[in-house]
Amino acid sequence: MMLLPLLGALAIAIAPSTNELLTKQIALATTLVVAVAGILTTISFDFDNTALQFVESYEWIPSFGIKYAVGLDGIALILILLSVLLAPIVVLAGWNESEGGRWGAKTFYVLLLVLETLMIGVFASTDVFLFYVFFEAMLIPVYFLIGGYGSGERAAAAVKFLLYSLFGGLLMLASIIGLYVISGNNGSHTFDINELAGLSQYMSPMTQNLLFLGFFIAFAIKAPVWPLHTWLPDAAASATPGTSVLLLGVLDKVGTFGMIRYCLTLFPDASKTFTPVIITFAVISILYGAFLAIGAKDIKRLIAYTSISHFGFITMGIFAMTTQAQSGAVLYMFNHGFSTAALFLVAGWMIARRKSSTISDFGGLQRVTPVMAWSFFIAGMSSLALPGLSSFVSEFLVLVGTFTRYPVAAVIATFGIVLAALYILLPVQKALHGPTTPGNEAIKDLNLREKIAIAPVMAVIVVLGFYPSPLLNIINPAAAQVITSQGFSDPLPTSNGDK
């Protein structure tokens, strides 16, 4: 499955660069095939089995005990599913996105497909070293996607993104080296996540805390958690809508995924030590992101700020250490991927039509472009967690799960939902409702291609709002596994999440 996008990238690379249409068709076909493969994998996944599935393992660098080892648990599967489903939508929705870039369409789609490969790899790898390789290598295509095809201060935004991420990555490298040496001192050198998980007993609390921080800071930059978030609005505002979807929808999930997979599993004691601090930061992220979003004038920045708020929820859910919150957080990652995708794609179309990304330039779109306006509305409602739409379920789970352990944090975080109503409804009111303001009369509604692209996103948002249990069935065993491996039990024995 990981090879498929690479093959597509290769096909594009050798296809004639003059034929843009062919390039796009290959890209679309490849991502569609990968998506189907992803769905098939999900179907054949054994939900009740908490062990890693679809395991593959080959020696890579035996002298360091490094393996090419991949495997899936429920959490990884969900995120891979998210990546492979979003990819074709991004290709289809941003059919003309590569125009206005520094390079042609060919480079754009090669980068995109390489990125898809790396995204699958980063979630699937069960070898810490391999994970790191994917984690860092991923930066390069994103960097060129933002810097080469974005708008505005794209070069500066790309550099900011890259430097933040590299800094975090290098801290993580230091921790990985630490793990490597400690594993060597207590047996043999290994990077296998399962073997490393038992290693924490050999570490002094100080060492464990430091190593934990190395990982956590890298993931907190990626996720991003306040106060390490400042790269995100710039990057999201400068990138093309499609790149933003992948950036916020999938890439940033690597951060939260890493917190579960690496921070919690490898350093249970340190995780407990830092939980209060992290929960505090998460709550600050929720509120701070929401306030910034209310004040945002630029529609892409607005979405980026809302994401900071949402990532606060996810982080809080992860570190609340209850199965409910944990499942909620994972489901949140999936839902956030889709609602943000919807917001960014529709916003991208709005911006492309109006040639402006300032919210106040829009007005009365509801009359001119009903389909586009409705899509934006539904996506916005999902983002503010309206019951009946997908995000509600996950946000509710996170809050309930957190409340059982950290009631104060949960209560404060609930204000985030109130603020969410503000930051979504204000722009909706300004841009969609009211009289059509000058400059907006001639805007065209979505064309067929765009409708096809947005339809599955809308469908997912609505369906998962009413019927989230298929996903929760995948997530719950894995989430419970993480929590029990932490030596935690749920404070309320009766709470069982999804029913």
Added chain:
Amino acid sequence: MGGNFLAPTLEYSLLSPVLIVLGGAILGVLIEAFAPRASRSSSQLFITLTTLATALTALIRNRNGESVTVAMNSMVFDGAGVLLQGSILVIAIISVFLLADQDNFTALAAALPGSNEERISVQQQLKVTEVYPLVLFAVAGMMIFTVASDLITLFVALEMFSLPLYLLAGLSRHRRLMSQEAALKYFLLGAFSSAFFLFGVSFLYGYSASITFSGIHDAVIGGSGNDVFLLLGIAFLSVGLLFKVGAVPFHTWSPDVYQGAPTPITAFMAAATKVAAFGAMLRIFYSVLAEDYLQWRPVLTLVALVTMVFGSLVAIAQRDVKRMLAYSSIAHAGFLLSGVIALNKSGLDASIFYLFAYGVATVGAFAVVTLVRDSSGEVTDLNRWSGLGKRSPLVATVFAGFLLAFAGIPLTSGFIGKFSIFSAAYESGATSLLITGVLSSAIAAFFYIRVIVLMFFKDSVEDGTSVVIPSIYTQFTIALSFIVTFALGVFPAPLLEFISSTATFIR
């Protein structure tokens, strides 16, 4: 001392790689003297390449031989020596192709800059083909430097590879005054460092009453000598070695020399000198002074820390690509020092891997630098590199690849090198080196990325800067180093295995 003169026994087959290179160098000198001018260039290139290739073959044939001391205990033959010599030969082979592009060299070294002779020599299209034998002499010196096992041989080898390099640094075709200034500076400072080195040698002799490594080692273990002599000896010897690797505070020559020397020479010098000097350093600290680590380790750790941070920080301020690479090489010297300080087997393996990987990438990066030119020669001002990605995407992409390798991004050889050397340092308990190393890597990433931004995301200025179509030789250099850099990033296992099974020191 008896009156009988004993003819030294020489193990010719084990010494053959060095002897072949020396023979080739002498043959090159003869060609300079007797062959007609027109045929020199091609025959020199041919002879140099054949010599290096033959030497490498001889080395490979010897690789599994028993570790022994050779040439009356003045040299050793051991696994680490084979690996280091092999690295030097491979780097030399890759960079010799750059020498073939004679546009980089002055037409007549003896002509004064701006003089009539210079003009005439350029008109006659003279070529300085003496660079080939000079490089061969330097290669031979470096090879001996890594396997020398007594202090006198070590010193002779040091001079043997330094002197040709001083000369070569002054041969640039363009900006000749700057080139000659660089050569003079290199020579003077180098002479000082040699003096320090010799001073250290004499103290060590005073301490142990022996010039052989094994003799000094025995004295260190025995602990009967005067410790003050030992400390002074180590200190002065280290000054000489640290000068050669360009560690802070003995680095001041390197930016000027890197900038002033003809770029092919910079490439060769930056890569091969590091291998040779670190090779000798590893040998001395691992096999001679290892038991005395309490004395030298703290100081060397400090030097390493300062070197990493200083190199990375100052590189940010550079506006010239060759100076930037010079400061980056200072930072890398700091990283490499952590391998010396690690003082364990994985440190040795990691250092050798790092030296090879870094050397190859360095040659490749400087080879790319030779391609960016305007009418008056190479353009090294970074501002004028902006927009290179638009004008010549291939060249820019390749250069970006080398920069990413220097920055240690995964899937490049630089990453594997960094990982292995830092983990070795941490294994030895040097947490400060790990943390500082990682942080200064983050700083260093900044200036590497800035160049990538310049090339890809800035619009070009129309000032006649162009990329020349690389000659087949330069293409070969670039392609080879690019392939090696990425192959070692993706499939490092074979080389790592080979190094860890081969690398051993004997005294």
